Amino acid sequence: MSNPDRDRIPRDPAADHTREMASKRGEFLREKTGATLTHVQGYTIDPGLLPGNIENFTGVAQVPVGIAGPLRVNGEHAKGDFYVPMATTEGTLVASYSRGMRVLAESGGVTVTVVKRSMQRAPVFLFRTAREARDFGEWLTQNQDGVRAAAESTTRSGRLVEIEQYPLANMLYLRFNYTTGDAAGQNMTGKATHAACEWIREAHPAQPKYMLSGSMDTDKKHSAINTLRTRGRRVVAEAVLKKDVLARLMRVDTRTLFSARQVSNAGALMSGSASNGPHAANGIAAVFIACGQDVANVAESHAGITYAQLLENGDYYWSVTLTSLIVASYGGGTGLPTQRECLEVLGCYGAGKADKLAEIIAATVLAGDISLGCAVLSDEWVTAHEQLGRNRP
């Protein structure tokens, strides 16, 4: 058995986010585990920036950043050519995304549109019978102005757009849907919904009990409800790929591509997959790490639906709809030094930039899907990994 005091990670309530405390914790780990943290502690950032972002700060993970591009985006917020910073340790990834970006550029770029914004906190109210729960739902609809006022009193940028009701047993599951400006909004919506629930508990004659989450948010989790109703931003990236560009750059015939799409759709349906596209998660994770997004949201953000049509002239309409893309240009990790620099490469740091960032990420996903989707067909896939990923087992 270990000694609790000697096992406790060193902390200094007064000045915890300092190089000194980080070193102390590094030393503590060396004693405990034998591991040295030379590179982890080889950071250039100021620990004083980190309260609010991390506890027990000990150093940094240095994740290699590569640049893919140029990516030509015809968005409403992102217009022009972008160079996309991607933080990853997976060989071939940046090269593959770049290749897809070239196909897009030579086809006139990718059109991207944010079609919905919706961030949630989903409490559940508990009653004695289903009837009381249902009647509470009616009361809620009649009192939505009061609820909204209570929720919005806690936030400058959040707006409560809609409260969905999902009755089950003697409960009413709710899904509070907000727009959250340039923040991802999980905290903002939690705080606002908590205030709204407290208001409800006082205003409603039965003073109903509730839990702040009834598991329908569904935070940090893929879900059918997110795919349907959106979580974060719903973004469509679409392009008409020229038949000859695909033939030249990707050695793929659009007719073959469309035929293969049918096979992928059937496979995705059969396997109950969160996505019928190639690998959205790769691009999303890489940009998320580089740009200070909440990387756990890859769980939600990677879901999407690929929809394609073969046009009469042989060109190929390829779209991906990301149904639950969660991004922020403000708050969270966006203000940390390397993260901010990467956002600035995209012109996406700070107020008013979240839609632009969402557009660029969705465009990036489409580029990567084109590259991998074609590579699988042209049999380059294995060999590309062979050549670039040399140090694999």
Next chain:
Amino acid sequence: MSNPDRDRIPRDPAADHTREMASKRGEFLREKTGATLTHVQGYTIDPGLLPGNIENFTGVAQVPVGIAGPLRVNGEHAKGDFYVPMATTEGTLVASYSRGMRVLAESGGVTVTVVKRSMQRAPVFLFRTAREARDFGEWLTQNQDGVRAAAESTTRSGRLVEIEQYPLANMLYLRFNYTTGDAAGQNMTGKATHAACEWIREAHPAQPKYMLSGSMDTDKKHSAINTLRTRGRRVVAEAVLKKDVLARLMRVDTRTLFSARQVSNAGALMSGSASNGPHAANGIAAVFIACGQDVANVAESHAGITYAQLLENGDYYWSVTLTSLIVASYGGGTGLPTQRECLEVLGCYGAGKADKLAEIIAATVLAGDISLGCAVLSDEWVTAHEQLGRNRP
């Protein structure tokens, strides 16, 4: 419109992974976008290590690392107390996981077991009719020794365990299931399956056409098939939490906790969620970034099922089964400097350590779920975020 030559990201085929080329690309970005990459380029790692991990290397994302623990693990591979490096920018996360680890420690630790290992590549073979596809399946069963030999000829550590067959229309979707030793194995299984498919194409009289992926792998995607059949490792973390420990540390009564579990289960079922637990993705993403795992695999790895029972004496059995946890202690990003250091903190670097890493991550997930799952009930949740996440909007 832009000039393709001037827009092209600088590369040097002969010596691309150098500080010089990284600086050159940084300069290129500064010219193109106005952004400076001071901190991105403030790295200590040797770019010469990076071929095989990234293309167009330009610098690093410095992601803050905090240490949670001690985490007491009763695994088959991980035994004892561990300090878990977590790379994140989300305030309260490390503190919350640490709190759960304390609950676990005071309850005697967490028992963890790897119950299955299975990594896939899932090709699909195409025929004229369903009958031909079905008959091909029978041929395949009879010729599995040849198929296995072809697959395993390409790898030292990979073993082809089983080929699942999923007939649909005039196709046979296959799921090749491998054990992959200490590598995550996506590349290894891709290469092995490619060799197997080529062998099949030569050996089978019809020389059937195939696609290397029929979308049932389902790589970088959550899916029902992964939850059922496992992708990577299937790991169970379980603990009996003492009633008085939960009351003292988390201010939660186990009866209330169990009652709330029913509400969460119903909410998760209704919403079609990949997980009925609190937030596995948070812990997984943070350890993945720190330890050089493929972060895009959060898409698969966050799925899981929480199962609890209230014991007669009031103690609480809490388990989480991660059905698709993808980890590596070798290959990919594990050998990069900070990533390797973090793996060494866990004693998980190199050969024979992947199971140990899987156990520690699953134990970490359980700790985080206990912390958040109790906090939601005790109403600490919003206030904890308030205090620690000061710089949120």
Next chain:
Amino acid sequence: MSNPDRDRIPRDPAADHTREMASKRGEFLREKTGATLTHVQGYTIDPGLLPGNIENFTGVAQVPVGIAGPLRVNGEHAKGDFYVPMATTEGTLVASYSRGMRVLAESGGVTVTVVKRSMQRAPVFLFRTAREARDFGEWLTQNQDGVRAAAESTTRSGRLVEIEQYPLANMLYLRFNYTTGDAAGQNMTGKATHAACEWIREAHPAQPKYMLSGSMDTDKKHSAINTLRTRGRRVVAEAVLKKDVLARLMRVDTRTLFSARQVSNAGALMSGSASNGPHAANGIAAVFIACGQDVANVAESHAGITYAQLLENGDYYWSVTLTSLIVASYGGGTGLPTQRECLEVLGCYGAGKADKLAEIIAATVLAGDISLGCAVLSDEWVTAHEQLGRNRP
């Protein structure tokens, strides 16, 4: 090869629904197949009633009807004791449901509540880009009064309650939600939505193309969207089962029952099941056949969520929420002779009775779930089938 003329099923456009034509078709089948239809043609109903219900009428399936009950219902529409006609050929089914009804009666009956009504037709509108589709959605919101007027002009009892929007690629999938009075409403909503879509096509400047169904209705199919958003009626049946009643009648301890519920929940989550309850489809199918409902709707109607709590005193709260129960007391097969008689046994024939019927069916489902759910635990399950289902292989 066959002779098309001689192979054609006999028809008489002028008087097709007659005993004569039915006999003629019976004779035709005898010649073609050797089968005689003595009992199929042993019907008492008047073929003249059947236009609108069937084509090529040839006789009837005689499906045995048993009576289960009394079922004590505390509904808003169904109050008191009911005898439930069940048409089935599965031995033990009626006996099992009756046993569950006795448990409910001795526990004070079952409380049932219709918590939502919503029947759909779900067209999809097609555009050139996602942006046009999204903007069309905004136009639609602004013009919903016109859309509603067009839809409701086609029906006396249907009301268009809400039009949900699901943007994907360059399309806008819509889900028109109606209340449909005492009809199931699939035809009514199809007609109304068709009128609405035609109105839209004329009113909108782009005269957008559409398909009347974009597969999100999801008619005659289970789906996640139905479970979430309701199809037909969402009905909750709930009861507090007395500990001693369950012990005496079902030989089951409520603590064991609750423990087993955890196992069932986990199994249902893992298997991606449309229901975590025992066998709602059995009761629904049997009442549907007896009462002239559209039996194909078992596909949607069987979905549901079971939610239970063990109360402090050891009693057991057991609820089932049927999320997509489709019933009618008017139209369809409800007016045919035996079907109408069975509806009359329930006091559910004709105008104003659909809610009552929904309540009785949900109560029946709960009774059957109690019976089977307990039997599995008390190990009676196999032996009950042994004794009653004698003629099984």
Next chain:
Amino acid sequence: MSNPDRDRIPRDPAADHTREMASKRGEFLREKTGATLTHVQGYTIDPGLLPGNIENFTGVAQVPVGIAGPLRVNGEHAKGDFYVPMATTEGTLVASYSRGMRVLAESGGVTVTVVKRSMQRAPVFLFRTAREARDFGEWLTQNQDGVRAAAESTTRSGRLVEIEQYPLANMLYLRFNYTTGDAAGQNMTGKATHAACEWIREAHPAQPKYMLSGSMDTDKKHSAINTLRTRGRRVVAEAVLKKDVLARLMRVDTRTLFSARQVSNAGALMSGSASNGPHAANGIAAVFIACGQDVANVAESHAGITYAQLLENGDYYWSVTLTSLIVASYGGGTGLPTQRECLEVLGCYGAGKADKLAEIIAATVLAGDISLGCAVLSDEWVTAHEQLGRNRP
């Protein structure tokens, strides 16, 4: 409150399945509810046949039977032209299926193949820890011969093919997969698995506890696992529809049809639907009622995946894969008079006919899907319902 004795449905243990007892129960219902059961009691079948099929027999539901066809089937078991009895009360259904059958006939018929047979009972074994559960799984693999012998000792026609293992928490969920000959097999597999579990409990040193169903069967429920792993029979119906036949009979262009398929696939993926095809449940329910199948199995049987390709010459490959079609030509309701007559019309009564019946039903489903799938496009859909379904509200 009612008097339990007077409320009890009349029974006669000695001679319950008689006209006399049925009349007595009819009289009882008339007294209780005022309803007369003239037509319900207008049956021609012998109640003496019904023990094993129903309890509290009171009469029959007379469900109208229409005949669709001829349906040209190129099966392995069903070969030639068939006339399909369909019991339904939904107007246009028989006509619509007949129309699809004509399209198929003029395109050379429908090829049908049973590609897998698998019926389940899915017990779950309970342990103290995940490790014990996993080790039990290894023991089970080593002792599968004993398990199989125990299971098969209870049945003449059932064969235990495979035991799947799904570890979760401290449990091992199993899925026993059988072939069941010409019976649907739910009872047979229940009995066999019960015997196997009892054998295990004696043979294994820990005498592990189990529940006979862990909810992964998933009996009478749609589920992802059924779609993947098959329940009952997995059947593919496929046809190459001639471009000119579709143009002439259905007024649909195959290019348009294929384009619409993309929209349906995306809609089905987004809505989490059990099927991406038009309305398999309609045909299945109608044949099931006519032919004495267990109608509750529509819940499982309606699931499936439609897969199509537009061929180079403009013809259209259309397939539907029913993944969980549960049929019987023996046992259950198949031997009852009208049900047997209908099976005989198809040449599907008795031993050795279940595969044939499965082929015919799958072919019927494809016919119906072609008819409705084309009608939606050609805008005939609403008007067809208008004309034939006259008595709708």
